[in-house]
Amino acid sequence: MPRAASPQLSLFGPEPDLDVVINWGLGVDSSAYLARMLTAPASHGIDLERTAVLYMATGSEWPETRLLVEEFMLPLLREHGVRFVQLARNGHLQQDGFTVLDDSRCPERLYARGAWTLWEDLESVGTVPQQAGTRKCSLWAKGAVGDWWLTQVFGGRPFRQIMGFNADEEGRRFGDQAASKIPGRTGEFPLIDWGWGRRQCENYLLGRFGMHWPKSYCTFCCFPTSMGALPTHLERMRTHPDIAGEVLRLEYTAMSLNPNARLYGRKSLLEMFDPSSRRDRACLEAFEHELDMPWALYHVRRLFLLTADGRRRPVMRSTERLDLGRPQQLARRLASTSHSHRVDVEHDPVYGRARTWVRPRRTTWPMAEELFATAPARVIDKQDKGFEQEWHALLSGSTRQPPLA
Template sequence: MPRTSACPQLPLFGAAPCDADIDTVISWGLGCDSTAYVARMLTNPAAHGINLERTVVLYMATGSEWPETRLLVEKFMLPLLRKHRVRFVQLARNGHLRADGFTVLDDSRHPDQLFARGPWTLWDDLESVGTVPQQAGTRKCSLWAKGDVGDWWLGQLFNGRPFRQIMGFNADEEGRRFGDQVASKMPGRTGEFPLIDWGWDRQQCEAYLMERFGVLWPKSYCTFCCFPASMGALPAHLERMRTHPDLAGEVLRLEYTAMSLNPNAKLYGRKSLLGLLDPAQPRDRACLDAFERELDMPWALYRVRRLFLLSDEGRRRPVMRSTERIDLGRPHQLARRLVSISQRHGVEVEHDPAYGRARAWTRPRGTAWPMAEDLFTTAPARVIDKQDTGFEREWNALLSGSAAQLSLT
């Protein structure tokens, strides 16, 4: 039975009697690298310095793992964990905020299923605000969906007590070991990186799992991940999409919604998933057909405003945004309304006849900061009303009442 916890306290249940004996946590992301480590370690735990009675294998459910990864885990790895009576803990977030806490989906030495998702997923978070993961900077989405949840649970379990956390970075990821050592701030934690110490790169991990289980173990990542493009794996990623056209349709809807609110919100930097699919190719056409089915839902007319402001020192501040749902309806109805009103006010409208979006800027984005943007757009009605703190004050201060207005009455 899943158990829920707020952070940083654990009000609904106390620590299990054996928790005080735990001194080792293995972070398992389900992918090739960490799976190779767990499988190899279980051939002789003592030889790898592991006491299974004092060890937990920890997994965070993001909610959007590929189906084949889940199937392989349940076919090959869960039986191994059961055979060796490995304590396997599965966690997930409860909501967007830290205060929402997390849920222990399962905590067992006899796990019989891999939980695909919990109460709140990264997909839920992205879709509710109309955005997609960003390639720039750190992997914030991974930190949000995995790192934060694991750290909350570890903080409760150890509470400053010394422990080691084994990470499945392969030998090509020495930089990630350095980054982990620099970023780690949990008292008592020591990170260990056995695959790097063994010199096992991705190919060696794949070869080991092929020899062990007779399968090519896939990379673990979310269906809507933006990083395949930056890692040179975009062709393989697109093939994976074509194998799962229904999943591709969902991801296309996520991207299309985000790009409706922000044309720059392409999944792969300068490339969009929609732009990479060729409707003349049958397998791509299947993905696009699934996308059209995904769009057959209620739509909304949104007003989206953005502020691009400078700090007192002249540095660019994080962009502020206000999103407001104006109306609900079918896409063609909302598009006609926006076109009609915009034409009366002499405002140009973009219309996508293929998939239904209509969009009009009453204040286009400029090129020089500080600046403001104000647009109306139609999109699938999955985005909530949300406004950054202090937005109206900053908006009024910058524009001093000069913003162009588009009356929707």
């Protein structure tokens, strides 16, 4: 049975018989390392009795990756008696802790998700992964979870953590070393040391198992554009139109509350499907099916503030659900109220979103933004700490009243 723990009240203690941890993301690179290492563990400096393979479940892995892992890699781990630990988050906050989904030297299945997934975290606040800056979603769903477990198990004593960065990603070695904050940890990067890039890893797995191993990433990942793999990603979507429909709903909801929340920067996923194409149409029909659910009318406010020395602060947001209903019903309510206040309403005649701006975003900071929008009812009420005080301080001279106040 899965076991839950919090960072404060741990079910685990230090494990003196463990000194090596191998991070496994299920993808090409780390799978190639595992498969190659297991041909002769000792020659690669690995004592399997003192080693654990660590997997952090994000909840949205592609089906073909899960199938390949269960068909080829789990039997390999069972054959060699490798300890396989599967972890996941319990909730949005760090104090929610994590769950050990499985901890076994004879793993029978891959646990694809835990109690709380990255998808649920994004959808509950109406956003998508951000391309700019660090990969916060990966740090949240994987890095933080693994660090909790490592801190409890090793308790500050020395250990080796093997990372599956390939030789095409030399820079990640230095990023990992700079970011590492766990006492006693030494990062190792065997694929870089071997000179194995992505192509070598793919060829090894193809030769070993006779199967092409696709890249592992979340179905809603925003990075295929930066990886130069967008055409391949879209083909993957077309192969799984049900997944495409879900991801389109995630993006559409986020863009309802913030038109800039496109998955791929300047272009949305929705724009990439051609309704005249049979395969694309299947994805769009799945999207329409996803939208056949209760909708909500939301009041959204944002603050774009500066620090005392003129630097931009993180954007603050308040989201409040005002009503529930069908999209047409909510759109009529918004249109009626907005008309009486002489505010224009944007309406999407294809998929149903309605939106009106009370305070459009300007081009210079500091500024405030305020709108009402309809969207699938998956977004929770959420307001950043201190928002109301900052809102009133910035707009203290404004007399404009929102149409649904």
